[in-house]
Every structure is written in structure tokens, then in C-alpha cells.
Amino acid sequence: GNSVTQMEGPVTLSEEAFLTINCTYTATGYPSLFWYVQYPGEGLQLLLKATKADDKGSNKGFEATYRKETTSFHLEKGSVQVSDSAVYFCALDTGNQFYFGTGTSLTVIP
Amino acid sequence: DTEVTQTPKHLVMGMTNKKSLKCEQHMGHRAMYWYKQKAKKPPELMFVYSYEKLSINESVPSRFSPECPNSSLLNLHLHALQPEDSALYLCASSRNDREAYEQYFGPGTRLTVT
Numbered sequence: 001g002n003s004v005t006q007m008e009g010p011v012t013l014s015e016e017a018f019l020t021i022n023c024t025y026t027a028t029g030y031p032s033l034f035w036y037v038q039y040p041g042e043g044l045q046l047l048l049k050a051t052k053a054d055d056k057g058s059n060k061g062f063e064a065t066y067r068k069e070t071t072s073f074h075l076e077k078g079s080v081q082v083s084d085s086a087v088y089f090c091a092l093d094t095g096n097q098f099y100f101g102t103g104t105s106l107t108v109i110p
Numbered sequence: 111d112t113e114v115t116q117t118p119k120h121l122v123m124g125m126t127n128k129k130s131l132k133c134e135q136h137m138g139h140r141a142m143y144w145y146k147q148k149a150k151k152p153p154e155l156m157f158v159y160s161y162e163k164l165s166i167n168e169s170v171p172s173r174f175s176p177e178c179p180n181s182s183l184l185n186l187h188l189h190a191l192q193p194e195d196s197a198l199y200l201c202a203s204s205r206n207d208r209e210a211y212e213q214y215f216g217p218g219t220r221l222t223v224t
Binding site for chain 1: 114116150151152153155198200202207208209210211212213214215216217218
């Protein structure tokens with residue numbers, strides 16, 4: 001079946017550190033892949049997306065590349081800020097249904 | 111405009127009350143969704159409306175009753191809820207549910223059942 005596996009959190013980083021949050025997926029066909037971010041007390045916001053293999057999604061300094069050979073869509077940021085503290089969800093859409101990963105909580109300390 | 115709005119922001123209700131949650135989008139999206147989210151968990155899909163017709167009901171108890179009056183509005187009617195129904199209820203929309211489009215989420219309604 002279809003599924004998304006995210007690295008377990010929580011993740012705690014110092015400001016300006018490099019961030020990687022791993023995401024791998026299992027899916028039939030050619031899904032679209034997404035990263036969503038949820039700040040405390042808020043709904044989910046679309047952070048970035050990629051719709052086909054080798055696409056790179058980017059937004060607000062975050063990047064993720066759709067790797068079909070490794071079925072991965074890892075989220076990276078070169079220098080995190082305190083304001084990036086949030087929960088990050090990897091997700092895929094097969095066209096029939098949306099699947100979320102379990103979420104990774106990130107805390108950035110000054 | 112990629113905004114999905116939800117009202118109310120917070121709701122406290124007793125187990126015998128009847129209340130409704132409202133969701134609105136003006137992006138011309140033809141698929142709308144209700145999710146339930148517990149703390150520190152991903153959203154769980156409850157219902158999907160596609161072109162104003164209910165297309166998916168994820169075995170949700172009948173005390174939750176969705177309604178889609180038109181293509182821009184989605185309601186969730188609540189009746190005789192249980193304390194374990196306390197959660198963040200999220201509405202989302204997408205261009206349609208037949209292709210892999212991103213979903214846009216509202217800010218949610220924080221529901222507390224006493």
C-alpha cells in the first residue's frame with residue numbers, strides 16, 4: 001500500500017545549524033510529494049512540493065528533491081532560525097488519496 | 111488568494127449540545143476535506159466532498175454530519191459528542207480529488223467537549 005515514513009523527532013538545533021528531516025515513501029504510480037509545516041496553534045501550511053522525479057521544491061530557504069530511485073523527499077535548510085520551530089509533515093498524493101507522515105517536531109534554540 | 115477560512119476558532123460544547131463548524135474557500139476548488147487532528151499526531155481524514163457530493167466517509171461516527179451547501183462552503187454538524195472527540199478540526203480544499211494537487215488548509219477549530 002501507499003505510505004510515508006518520516007524520521008522520528010523531536011529535533012533540537014541551534015540557530016544557524018543545518019537541518020535535514022528524512023522522508024521516504026511507498027507508492028504505486030507517480031505521486032506528488034509535499035512538505036507541510038504547522039506552527040503552534042495553527043493549521044497546516046504548504047511549504048513546498050514536487051510533482052515528478054528529480055523536481056526540486058523550494059521555499060523560504062527550505063529545499064527537497066523528489067528522488068524516485070531512493071523513494072525519498074528529504075527536507076533541508078542550510079541555516080535554521082528560531083522562527084522555524086514547528087512540526088513538519090511529509091505527505092504524498094497519489095491522485096486518489098493523501099497520505100501524511102507522522103510529523104517531526106523541530107525546536108531551534110538561540 | 112489561497113486562503114481557507116474556518117469559524118469558530120475555538121468551541122467548547124457539552125455532550126448534549128448541537129453545534130456546527132464552518133469552512134469557506136474562494137479558490138474555485140472542487141474538493142473539500144474535513145480532518146481531525148489530535149495533539150502531536152498527523153491529521154486524520156474524516157470526509158471528502160468532490161464536486162459537492164460526499165465521496166469519502168472514513169467510517170466516522172454519525173454524531174459528525176458533514177454538509178456541502180455549495181462549492182465554496184463546507185459545514186460539519188456536531189451532535190452528542192464525546193470527550194474523546196476533543197481535537198483540532200481542520201478543513202482543506204484542493205483543485206479536485208482526481209489528480210495529485212496540493213491541499214490548502216484552514217487554521218482549524220479547536221474543539222473541547224466537556
